[in-house]
Amino acid sequence: QVQLVESGGGLVQAGDSLKLSCAASGRTDRIYAVSWFRQAPGKEREFVATISRSSGSTAYSEPARGRFTISRDNAKNTVYLQMNNLKLEDTAVYFCASKDRPPLSGRPASMEYWGQGTQVTVSL
Numbered sequence: 319q320v321q322l323v324e325s326g327g328g329l330v331q332a333g334d335s336l337k338l339s340c341a342a343s344g345r346t347d348r349i350y351a352v353s354w355f356r357q358a359p360g361k362e363r364e365f366v367a368t369i370s371r372s373s374g375s376t377a378y379s380e381p382a383r384g385r386f387t388i389s390r391d392n393a394k395n396t397v398y399l400q401m402n403n404l405k406l407e408d409t410a411v412y413f414c415a416s417k418d419r420p421p422l423s424g425r426p427a428s429m430e431y432w433g434q435g436t437q438v439t440v441s442l
Contacts, residue, residue, distance in 0.1 A: 319345040320431040322352075323415050327436030338399040338436060340414030346371075351418045352397040354388065355435055356410035356427060356438075365424030366412070369397060377422045381407075404440045411435040 326338040340352060353368035367378045367388040375390050387400040397414060415429035423429075 320349060320416055320426075322416060322423050322431055322433035323422050324412060324433045324436040327412060327438045329439045331441055332405055334402070334440075335402045336438060338401070338412055338414075339430060339440075340397040340399075342395045342397070342416065346395050348418050350419050351422055352390070352414055352416050353423070353429065354397075355401045355413045357413070357435075358407075358410040359378075361410075363413070363426050364410075365426070367399060368424070370422060375422065376417050377424070379424065379427060387405065389442060404438075406442070409438060411437050411442045415437045 321343045322339045324338060330336055336338045348373045349359050351368050351370045354362050355365040357363040365379050366382045367386055369376045369388045369390050390397045410418055413433055415432045417429050
């Protein structure tokens with residue numbers, strides 16, 4: 319019912335910035351919030367940030383706080399993740415996901431729909 323497509327990943331150097339996009343389609347009226355997660359090789363999927371569709375309320379993980387900013391443009395049905403001062407440990411596949419009800423959550427299991435992911439690689 320909801321389709322999510324990530325874009326904007328790529329290869330960057332430490333200290334650079336990157337802006338990811340998550341475009342939603344289908345039954346977007348059912349979306350309560352969209353979240354960003356990331357997964358590095360050999361590691362668990364990790365919550366990054368989330369934003370509610372209606373109010374724009376946000377929440378961040380500790381590693382993201384202060385460097386990353388989540389935002390949305392509801393007219394475009396798109397959520398963004400602005401990533402500044404990228405570090406080697408930010409290297410991962412970044413996924414967006416949606417949920418249809420509160421609360422704002424960092425639990426992957428609570429998400430309804432997922433995108434396919436976009437690769438972010440940070441080098442020295």
